[in-house]
Amino acid sequence: MTRERFGWVLVGLIVGIALAMLGITPSVGADLPAGQALVDLRHDTMKTAGGALQFLVKYDGSDRAKAEAGAKAIDDVTAAILTWFPEGSGPGGAGIEKTHAKADIWANWADFTAKAKAFDDASAELTSIAGGPDSAAIQAAAMKVGGTCKACHDLYREKDED
Ligand code: HEC
Numbered sequence: 088m089t090r091e092r093f094g095w096v097l098v099g100l101i102v103g104i105a106l107a108m109l110g111i112t113p114s115v116g117a118d119l120p121a122g123q124a125l126v127d128l129r130h131d132t133m134k135t136a137g138g139a140l141q142f143l144v145k146y147d148g149s150d151r152a153k154a155e156a157g158a159k160a161i162d163d164v165t166a167a168i169l170t171w172f173p174e175g176s177g178p179g180g181a182g183i184e185k186t187h188a189k190a191d192i193w194a195n196w197a198d199f200t201a202k203a204k205a206f207d208d209a210s211a212e213l214t215s216i217a218g219g220p221d222s223a224a225i226q227a228a229a230m231k232v233g234g235t236c237k238a239c240h241d242l243y244r245e246k247d248e249d
Pocket of ligand 1: 137185187189202243
């Protein structure tokens, strides 16, 4: 996402929260599942992005269409990630049996948002060059994106013990 679009997503979220407080359900995000299905959506979509990222960090310049599609799959996550973590979708939330999301997300929402923004910025950079010929620059941009995934996970995702 571009910086401008990210700004609008934030505005949309704030408006959505305000409407929710008034008891009006905003149409944006209305098709979002709840409970465990939302956790599954978070996992599935981030896993897809992870697969794309693995391809891009080792990109050899051989498949520009695949590189571009991979960057888009990652960028789609940046567009939605904050909407996937509504209050109450963490441990102990309604309908949630198992999640790796830490309660700290909602205790430190401003920082979680900043982590999402860093991810969005890095993704915008990757998206802008992914379809181009410079595979070394694409690898470097993908590595940078990977650093932003990790920065968020280090603080806000529980490590899997099983
Ligand atoms: C702003 C924070 C944040 C960013 C950025 C982020 N994630 Fe995540 N990710 C999470 C959280 C929180 C969970 C746990 C969700 C749950 O279990 O409900 C998670 C879960 C996952 C999972 C599922 C694994 C598991 O069992 O918990 C994968 C895979 C994953 N992320 C990959 C990625 C990749 C790849 C990126 C970057 C392209 C990324 N994530 C960016 C916060 C983030």
